[in-house]
Structure formats: structure tokens, C-alpha cells
Amino acid sequence: MIGVVATLKVQPAKASEFEKVFLDLAAKVKANEPGCLMYQLTKSRTEEGVYKVLEVYASADALKAHGSTEYFKAAGAAMGPTMAAAPSIEYLDGVE
Template sequence: MIAVIAEVRVKDGAESDFVAVVEALSRRVHEHEPGNLMYRLTRSPSETRQYKFIELYADGAALRAHGESPHFRASLDSMEGLLDGAPRIEYLDVVHLGE
């Protein structure tokens, strides 16, 4: 499994538009990406323009399918004017603990 943490900062006043884009994206991820095991958006309680996506994929193929999907590409275009800077993305290997 592969985990992804993507951190973004949203422009002031663009928070509700950003959340709407992510809400539509999240629905499509759940409907069309069986290899996606978790797709959540979180927000800092102290810095309300700071968000983190927490994602979990079955394998590298599932992660690639997400990145190449039309719904993900369209959401990137929609987010472009809403973000305050480039996203910071971290890819992590999941450690299996006797599961």
C-alpha cells in the first residue's frame, strides 16, 4: 500500500470554492477508483486556509490510475486559481504491522 499526504494552502476567500471542488472529486474517486482505499480532506483548526489530503492506495497502479484519471485532472484545473502556492506532496510506504 502507498499513502499520500498532499498539503495545500488556499487563497483567502476561496475556501468554500476549494471544498466544493474537492467534494466533487472525492465522489468520483470513490465511484471510479477501486484501488483507492481512503481519500480524505483535513483542515488545520488554527490555520483555516491550510488543508491536507490523506490518501491510501492499494498499490502503485492504483496511485497512477488516480493521477491519470480525467476527474483528477479536471479538478487540478479547477483548483489552480484557488491555491496559494504549489502543493507539497509526500509519498509514503505503508508499514504492515502483523495484519
């Protein structure tokens, strides 16, 4: 199992545009990726424009498959102009 915490800094004026694109992506992930066990968008309570995606994958293969889908690449391109900084992605090893 692999965990991911993706921290995304969004331009506050573009937050609703970002959320729309991300939630559409999340719906596609849930519909198509049985190896993705959690893909939850959350928002910081203390820092404006800061989102964290809490992700859990059943395996390294499931994580790799996620990143190689056409809809993931398309969402990344669509979210790019809403970002205030480069994303920060932390990979974590599941303990079972």
C-alpha cells in the first residue's frame, strides 16, 4: 500500500475553477481505478488557497497506472493555470 499527500497551492481568485477541474478528475479516478482506495480533496483551515489531496493506493502499480491515465494528464494541464506554485508531492509507504 502506498500513501500520497499532494499539497497544491492555488491562486485564491481561481479556487473555484481549480475545485471544478479537480472534482471532475476525482470522479474519473473513483470510476476507473479500483487500485486507488482513497482520493480525497481537502482544504487547509489555516492557509488560503492551500489544498491537500489524501491518496491511498493498493500498490505501486496502481499509483503508476493513476499517473499515466489520459484524464490525469488532461486535468494536470487544466489545473496548471490555477496554481500559485509547483505542487509538492510526498510519497509514503503503507504500514500493514
